[in-house]
Amino acid sequence: xxxxxxxxxxxxxxxxxxxxxxxxxxxxxxxxxxxxxxxxxxxxxxxxxxxxxxxxxxxxxxxxxxxxxxxxxxxxxxxxxxxxxxxxxxxxxxxxxxxxxxxxxxxxxx
Numbered sequence: 001x002x003x004x005x006x007x008x009x010x011x012x013x014x015x016x017x018x019x020x021x022x023x024x025x026x027x028x029x030x031x032x033x034x035x036x037x038x039x040x041x042x043x044x045x046x047x048x049x050x051x052x053x054x055x056x057x058x059x060x061x062x063x064x065x066x067x068x069x070x071x072x073x074x075x076x077x078x079x080x081x082x083x084x085x086x087x088x089x090x091x092x093x094x095x096x097x098x099x100x101x102x103x104x105x106x107x108x109x110x
Contacts, residue, residue: 001047002026008042059092061085068092 003026007015010023016038018025026048030038035045059068068088072079077095082088 001049002028003030004046004048005030005038006044006046008044058096059089061089 005018005020005025005027007020007023012021012023014020016034018027030045039045059071063071063085065085065088068085069079071077072088072092075095077092079088079091082091
């Protein structure tokens with residue numbers, strides 16, 4: 001479980017050894033003394049649960065068009081313009097790559 005700390009003014013930058021972006025910092029833990037000082041200065045704290053990462057099987061060339069279309073629909077991947085199986089698989093692979101990169105950069109699953 002992580003801890004989200006929010007500044008009273010919503011500003012970005014380093015404060016008390018923590019790096020805030022848009023008024024928020026996420027840490028694994030903070031000691032009681034530091035928490036007390038930050039609380040005195042109007043900072044708020046919220047425990048956040050970690051998202052469970054579940055690996056899924058991406059479609060392969062062995063899948064039918066219907067199975068590929070169902071996968072795309074389930075994960076909200078737009079297959080517009082892709083009619084051939086290899087085109088659909090390429091669109092899905094790109095969407096997975098983009099979402100993985102965004103999640104790694106932000107720390108939030110997409």
